[in-house]
Amino acid sequence: MMEAGEIHMALAVCSGCDIGQAIDIDKLTDAASEAKEGLSCIKHNTLCSEAGLAELKRLVLEKGVDRLAVAACSPRVMSREFEMDGVQVERINLREQVAWVMEPGQEDTQMCAEDQTRMVLAKLDTIKDGTPYIPDQLSSDILVVGGGIAGLSSALGGARAGYRVHLVERSARLGGYAGRIYKMLPDSENAATLKEPDLHDTVKELEEHPGVEVYLETSIKSISGEPGNFIVSLENSRVSELQVGAVVSATGWKPYNTEKLAPLGYGSERVKTLEEFEQFVQKEQIPDRILFILCAGSRDENHLAYCSSYCCSAALKQALYVRELNPHAEVYIIYRDIRTTGFQEEFYKMVQADDAILMTKGVIESVSDQGDAVKVIVSESLLDDRVCINADLVVLATGMVPNTTSDLQLQYRLGKGLPEIEYDFSDSHFICFPYETRRTGIFAAGTVRAPMDMELSREDGAGAMMKAIQCIESVKRGEAVHPRAGDISWPELYMERCTDCKRCTEECPFGSYDETEKGTPLPNPARCRRCGICIGSCPERVIGFADFNINSVSAMIKAVHVPDEFEEKPRILVFVCENDAYPALDTAGINRLQYSPFVRIIPVRCLGSINKVWISDALSHGYDGILQIGCKPGDDYQCHFIHGSELTEQRGVNLKETLETMMLEPERIQTRFVEITEHREIQEIINEYVEEMELIGPNPFKSM
């Protein structure tokens, strides 16, 4: 930390956007100057205007300011405007979180504004200038695992962008499933004709590209290290070890287990799966009556609960094969719903135009091989309540099961594969961050992360490759990859005081920490997402970021002036998660949803980053209650750092016991979860909580 005397701090207060009406600016700067000796202050009625910014810059230059507090609007807006080279800028959110949500001109509103200002000044006093972490040995190579359609598209994309790509495929040929089919579904631009398989050109370009190394019949022995510096050991290969900067996992899928399809007649020679039929049409004579059963073992709780999205189109495509290869053939399709989404509707209509392809909705009751024909009994069909259809061959449109990713052999304490979410598909945040897994620098593409067709797989491969490139470039600059893209802070450990308790290694959702046999954490900062969950986990308080650490938050907590118990002005500390809760709070402000002026807000990187010491600091400083608001936990996680919110709940249980031993009401500490859109709820949460605290009464530790 720098010496206090070396810091030149300034405060710029904007009185525009209702701030001037709500708060006495002069009183505010007086209070700030009182809190921080030698503080330079300027006031302006539109600080973000050209004139305002010019005045601000003049002040920074004249006084050599290196720490600047901007008391104006939310840090979520005007962030570029207030950025200044060589100056640590912190924002005091007087507009969205004071002026717009509290009664103007009131004493309590003024006190809140002054406290929030003092908090940020205290923070600026304690934080350090960060230096980015950049791994010593950097590689810009990219490893693509899996040579199917997604892997090929990914590898080719990377090579075309100028990166060196290593493509590892465990079989003897490239192409995966897409390489074995008779014909492909039409492109969305040209929906009217089936395509000849076009992988040949891709494979050729790839094999000839100087930037691509292909390793066939090769598997991975291990992957260790961190983004920018992954060490990959290969088995059965001319090269035994590679160094790569990022990994794309495109290990694909396998058809649904046919053993479970006996009730649909599987086992008879006349009953085949889509994949088997794809090979069958390339070799055998096609009989005259073919019946397709869609959703075979899909969208059924006893089988695959989901829709694999490709099977309807694939079955329709095969119906066309049948008609092309045997013009006398009739095709019967029994569906639950035909799901040909997007442009494939055109393809569906094209199939419909063939008058020998007959479709009906229905539920398959039984499929039995009668020797001369397969008898299929369909109930609830559109044809009649219960009908029997005879066919010479039945094709089951089975779904996709993702391949395991443990073949990646990751040397992470959290496991060899990527974490799997619902239905065994690789982790990827469908809504916000497709491709991104919980292993930084390792991206999932194609059917290993979600069921999809070839067109989507191709796009997915390219998309994941772009993320891999972005990752490498971020690591080169020492920046976090995502979701705090661009953040140059990283967790630094004061190892002398570490007790090898392993909490940080266990609680890190991203496996950033390896550990020695003894349990000493071995950080891999490039794997880190900068959530700070390790700060929250550490009982010895040895982990911290340059601009977010035990001291900086403690200083903010203590900067608040807590009135004594007779003034009946409770003080509530609110830890707000920066990801969803903080924006929700800003939206509440934009909507002028009024809440109590007794709250003092501290934004945190994740609820999981809240250290117990801050709670005890707050209680001993005299706060009457502590409210923690974060993202929703759960399997379909909203939490940007997977289980930060969950951890807070768990830690809350222990905390309650501690409170009880201190003879404090456990209700004083509460945790709430909101979605980014729940600004009305967040207003209610705050107001109800404050009311509850007023009922419980003041913290007995006040003014002790």
Place this chain on the structure above:
Amino acid sequence: MSTINPDLGFKRKLTRLSGSQLNQCMQCGNCSAVCSLAPTERPFPRKEMIWSGWGLKDKLMGNVDIWLCHQCGDCSTYCPRDVKPADVISAIRQTSYQHYARPLFLGKLVSNPVWLPLAIAIPVVVIIAILFLAGTFKIPPGPVDYSAFFPHGLLNGTFSAITLFFYLLASFGIGRFWKDMKIQTPPGEAGRKRLPVFRVLREILSHSNFSGCGSRTPGKVAHLLLFFGFTLLIMVTLYAIWATVTHHYPLPITNPFKILGNLASVMIFSGLGIMTWQRLFNKSVFGKSAYTDWLILAAIALLTLSGTLVQLARFGDWSIAYHLYFFHLVAVWFVIMYMPFTKLGHIFYRTTALLYARSIGRK
């Protein structure tokens, strides 16, 4: 449980006759929702559409519902996929005339233009044969007297006998139709009631079912004109047959029956005019017109026109009177003798279906 036996030949025939892309039906049921006839438990014509799409001839031939339909066209008007259920129903009916025709040959004779020369040749040859046997096959001298060419007794006798013979043949087909209806739509628990003849007669006479639909109001008017025009003509004909025996025949122009007959001609002409106009210029509602539609319209038009001309020729003593008369008799044959096998067969099938439907309580 029924076994599904798709008959693609049948499906293709329906496609050809209706011009409907049957596969494009997405079974949404809009047609059933707008149909005033559709019972709740049997979505008509949604089911008939998929049966047609699958070529399920056995399910469609004894189908009651398609005969209750009076072709108002609402289903086609509201079909979001433009698969024209009304035209498909027409096509199914057309196929039924042929399917139930006994001998089968008679069905083919009037449904394909290829057979038209033969269909004309049969009455021509038969009439010539009768005239030849009667020894009157020559233009009689003197003022026009049709009985000199074709004695009334012989005409009425032979034509009645031939008509009865044709209708007897047709009754076998209708009997099979009745059996098929019983299989396709078995009577419910309530069982079958006595044939509600009067109720059905009232329904037919009043055209009450026509008012349930919106798309084809002109169709109702035309049908009413044609229906009552024909009814009048039949009454006049019956009177004429009786009159040849008891009165001085032919009747003078002032005879009330003669006036009624001419009124009937006017009604038929007007009805035909509306129908032709609609088929030519209102295709979106009236759908595709097939050969059989035009054949029957043409036959009725020629019948009525030649009848009127025959009458004028008698009063005007035209030299071509007997040629016209011969032509008129051939036209009579087309409309009356061939009736069960042409589109006019609906007079039999629809009445039969109505009787069956009402007897099992189908509304």
